[in-house]
Amino acid sequence: MIEKLLNECLYFTVSNLAHEAGKIATEEFASIGLSPTYAYLVLIVKAEPGITLTDLCAILHIAPSTGTRFIDKLIAKGVVERKTEGKLTKIFLTEKGEDLHEEINRCWLKLYDRYSLIFGKEKGDKITQIVLEASNKMKIL
Numbered sequence: 001m002i003e004k005l006l007n008e009c010l011y012f013t014v015s016n017l018a019h020e021a022g023k024i025a026t027e028e029f030a031s032i033g034l035s036p037t038y039a040y041l042v043l044i045v046k047a048e049p050g051i052t053l054t055d056l057c058a059i060l061h062i063a064p065s066t067g068t069r070f071i072d073k074l075i076a077k078g079v080v081e082r083k084t085e086g087k088l089t090k091i092f093l094t095e096k097g098e099d100l101h102e103e104i105n106r107c108w109l110k111l112y113d114r115y116s117l118i119f120g121k122e123k124g125d126k127i128t129q130i131v132l133e134a135s136n137k138m139k140i141l
Contacts, residue, residue, distance in 0.1 A: 028111040028114065038073070041056065
């Protein structure tokens with residue numbers, strides 16, 4: 001009875017999927033010493049050099065205090081740096097951060113390959129699309 005109730009609950013099944021996917025992603029990124037979330041942050045800063053914390057947090061859907069904690073940790077690792085320009089504080093990759101970019105891309109490809117082995121490439125891509133569409137629809141509410 002309870003198993004049926006849980007398995008028919010969107011909240012429970014999506015949370016479970018996120019947990020299991022997170023474990024696999026963490027394994028793939030362990031080799032570079034970053035969590036998947038930190039890796040995303042590095043990719044965003046690479047794509048948007050000089051991004052502000054406000055914009056970075058909006059992209060990642062995280063609170064500013066969480067963003068500050070993430071940036072502080074990456075500064076401590078020597079991956080990013082803050083530069084003040086007028087009243088704005090902007091975030092840039094360091095040389096070490098630039099060097100990590102290729103390794104991060106390799107980890108994402110390995111992660112994609114693992115998901116593809118589990119679901120099949122087509123079905124994995126479809127699951128990703130369905131979850132994205134559902135997430136976007138929930139934001140509208």
